Amino acid sequence: MARDEFDLIGHFFRRDTGAAPWLQLGIGDDAALLQLPPGESLAVTTDTLVAGRHFPHHADAFDIGWKALAVNLSDLAAMAARPLGVTLALTLPEADEAWLGAFSAGFFALAQQAGVPLIGGDTTRGPLSITVTALGAVAVTDALRRTGASAGDRLYVSGYPGDAGLGLALSLSTLPEPVRACLPAEARSLALARLARPTPRLALGLALRGLASAALDVSDGLLQDLGHLLAASGVGAELQVDALPLSPALQAWCASQDPLQATRWALAAGDDYELLFTAPAHRHDEIMALSASLALPLTCIGDILSSAGLRLTAAGRPWEHELPTGYLHFSGSSDDQAPTDSPPASRP
Ligand SMILES: [Mg+2]
Known part of the structure; x- marks a missing residue:
């Protein structure tokens, strides 16, 4: 892109996100300098969102920035x-000022909420794609890994899984109009918001x-x-399907539509960005107290077993219904196309 286009882009991405004493040198030099807190390890993760793959081309730029x-x-x-x-690597078809303004507003709305500075980035011309790399700090002994579950632990989920699945069905217009019309406007907007602007559960x-x-x-x-x-943990589990928490949006769905579909979204739709975790059974009361203090539902949905495999049950009996094989991201070359049978894109 021309130099003045880069200047324009820079204008949108220099924002104050609050005090960051660990940041020795921020955006603007060849590299940022961070002082890792003593005794802590660097946690690094990166994720790419591609237009037409992870979000429709017509998606709101604010929402893309947030997500x-x-x-x-x-x-x-x-x-x-x-x-x-x-850091943010942005590939753009053009330096569209209105799009950049909305995208950066969404990005920084969450950055400021989380108190996380943007410390570097890159911009290139091409099909719309966004890659964010996040750096964090955690004492190595405190890091929550996937490998620590053991038999006798209980299984928990935060929030309400499934809302984003309903939101995706609404955003792709795959639901017949009479079905959409049965759903209260409040439930529709809640589900769409959960898909577009998920809440990272940092405090949890x-x-x-x-x-x-x-x-x-x-x-x-x-x-x-x-x-x-x-x-990763080398264990199995029993998941009590009837214990899954259903959000007000999914409850509204169940009041007028097939409740099994709500359960399918809760089990198999993606994009919820809730935390799924295990804890020893004797810590249950502490988890319930944490749920109250964070004002965030934390629901026990099953038990970890020593034998491999996953058993789904309801009212103590096997729950036997067909499910999609896995979550398929929004996929397709044109807008409003339903997910296809292409292999699912997996996120770490
Ligand atoms: Mg992950």
Whole structure:
């Protein structure tokens, strides 16, 4: 891009996100300099969002900016890391001032909320794609890994998985109009907001240090991500499907539509960015107290077993319904196209 286009872009991405005493040198030099807190390890994660793959081309630029940062901060939360800074690599078809203004507003709305500075970046011309790298700090003994679950632990999920699945169905216009019309406007907007602007559970991740035995964030669908946790820990689980918390939006859905579909979204749709974690059974009361202090639902949805495999139950009996094989991201070359049978893109 021409030099003045870079200057324009720079104008949108120099913002104060609050005090960051660990930041020795921020954006503007060849590299940023960070002072890692004594005794802590650097947690690093990166994620790319591609137009037409992870979001429709017509998606709101504010939402894209928010979500590009949110999905990375969610990975730091899942490791119980405090965010130190993020970099942003932006590939743009053109330097569209209105788009950049909205994108940066969404990006910094969350950056300021999380107190995380943008410490570097790059801009190139090409099909719209956003890569964020997030850096965090966590004492190595406190990091929440996927490997720590053991038999006798209980399984928990934060918030309400499934809202983003309903939001995706609404945004792709795959629901027949009479079905959409049955859903209260409030429920529709709640589900769409959960898809567009997920909340990285940073405070929860930090509070789970020394409490949870294993954790990850739900990006590709609860069942698929649970499978990763179980495989990493070398254990199995019983998941009580009837214990899954359903949000007000999904409850509104159940009041007029097929409740099984709501359960399917909760189990298999992705993009929720809630935390799925395990903890020893004797820590249950502490987790409930944490739920109250964070004003965030933390729901026990199952138990970790020594035998491999995942059993789904409801009312103590096997829950036997068909499910999608895994979460398929928004996929396709044109807008408003339903996800296809292409292999799912997986997020760490
Ligand atoms: Mg993750």
